[in-house]
Amino acid sequence: MQTAESGAGQPPLLEARGLSKRYGATQALDSLDLAIEPGEVYCLLGPNGAGKTTTINLFLGFVPPSGGQALVSGMDVSTHDRETKRRLAYIPEQVMLYRNLSGLENLEYFAALGGKGSLGRERLADILVEAGLERDAVDRRVSEYSKGMRQKVGIAIAMAKEADALLLDEPTSGLDPKASNEFSALIERLRNDGVAVLMATHDLFRAKETGTRVGIMRYGSLVTELGTDEIGHADLERVYLEHMHD
């Protein structure tokens, strides 16, 4: 097992070391280095094509890296596919579910595959409600759900997994402000529980609200990194726009 020691003696929950990905002539990600410790929420900001989703795909092992390593708890994703995925939860921009199953059945299925098959239906229904779904919606078929409701099931799937690290790809895209706020509160809770979060987003406001650190990406490279407690909303927007207009 490949490990990387952090300051506290434990490897970071999520770590990229010179992580690169090339698709033909396109350098989608260029030597990314970052480390995310338990209780940190790292927001990757950047325009489309900056390499945010590629970074998440590399941590999930969906694409092989062209160079470098993606590590989860010190284990290389390329060589420890199952072990690393057991420690990760993932919420995509659009949570897609099985239309013929209810929200609860979807959650049961994903939770079971994620190794949480022992959670009873009562507990899973509670998790759905904690994720913001109305109690009377949990047994309805997903074909009747709005995008926001599906997204909440996605959050519940991540919560049920009780993963060490959470990968979020534009998770609040398309959510109404109330749902977005509920989502932020949820991330706050997970952070307090020691979960490491890597969130790709376009949403500067949400990044400032929920993140502990923000990395700005452009053309596959991390161009700057900021602590959210160091700057205000306006400063973040200014820094972001500066880098986008170089």
Added chain:
Amino acid sequence: MIRHSIRHIVRKEFTDVLRDGRFRWCSVLVGALLLVSLGHGWVQAREAQREHAAAQATARDHWESQGEKNPHSAAHYGIYAFKPRLALSFVDEGVDPYTGTSVWLEAHRQNDFLLRPAQDATSAQRVGALTAAQVLQHLVPLLIILLTFGALAGERERGTLRQLLATGVGRRDLALGKALGIAGALGLLLVPAAAVGAAALVVGSPGPAASPVARAAVLAVVYLVYFAAFVALSLAVSAWARSTRTALVILLGVWVVNGLVAPRVAVDLSKWMHPTPSALEFAQTVEREMATGTEDIIPPDRDALAERLMAQYGVERVEDLPINDVGAYLQESEEFGNRIFDRNYGALWDTFERQGVVHELVAVAAPLLAVRALSMGLAGTDVEQHRHFASAAETYRRDLMRRMNGDLTENSRSGDFSYQAGAELWESTPPLRYDAPTLGWVLGNRFLSLVVLGGWLAGTILIAAARVRRAEVA
């Protein structure tokens, strides 16, 4: 033991498929066709067997009660032999509608089989006749394709594949779970049909067969292997294709090639490689050779035979022979004819068998041909088992003629045209007893198809495993 995650995938797939209205409608349709074709085939086979048994008894009765006559007249009077419908013929009627099921056994001739339903069928009947074997060979694979084409391509297209794989579930487990879930849903369709088939076999088997239960079990395994190969192939294509539409188009193409193109190609290719004469050409050849003989097969010479017999019995005149030389000549003529028949029919049967081998080889490109050969073989309705019965009937005919000619030879004198035998002779002639080939004989004949079908299953599983391993997530 099935892994925990696979069990969950199986359960989810099963539930998902059952709640899918398309599956419900398709399975109701295919299930109804399967049950109706099984029931219809069973009733038809039972009716045919009953009619054959009655006709055979009547033919025997006519033979025994034909009255006093010259044994050679009795040989021309002849008797019908009816090919028994074997127990599983209600599942697959095979070549029976084309080859016929009864033959008239008479002196000097090896007749063609009669009672060919295909000859008498109206054009509507030809199109509409659907057997259980056809449903199993054509429609069930189509249902499998419709259930499976989106198994992985659909997950990818919807975006659920990313979420699934992010849970940590292995791709192989996912594919296996999906295959088993779909198999479970198909089981809802096939298990009742198999139960109906088994009940039909046990309650009222249409006809005899060597080890019908073992044949039925092997037949079930053959079809399960065929379906499993289709599931694996569909999963492989679904894992490889970029979209569900592409997967569906490719799989429908495979279905068309398997069910429509390959059988046609096999027929044309086998005829081209191993041509057979037309019925008219064949009959003319036999007639010509019967009249003139061939280089190796010389027609009997009645005068030479008489000379031999007179020398053998030490007499000067045919009239002084203690036997009837006409009977001996008739038997020599029979034996001459038998050699001509063996030469021509043997060559024809051998050509049919070589054509069958071509069909089995084309199965490398289309598993339907292997399944069809095995299905007909196990149902007892393939060309080889037709030949098996035809040989038994011909052996019986030759024995019958030998008895008639022997009686004429031994019990009358040359020049005595008044001799007549009676019921004692007719009754002393045993009826045709036919033992259908054993299961081992059938499987030995169909070894190539077994290998090809097994190869299809192994090959499609390997391809599916490789494609699933490399399937792109997005």
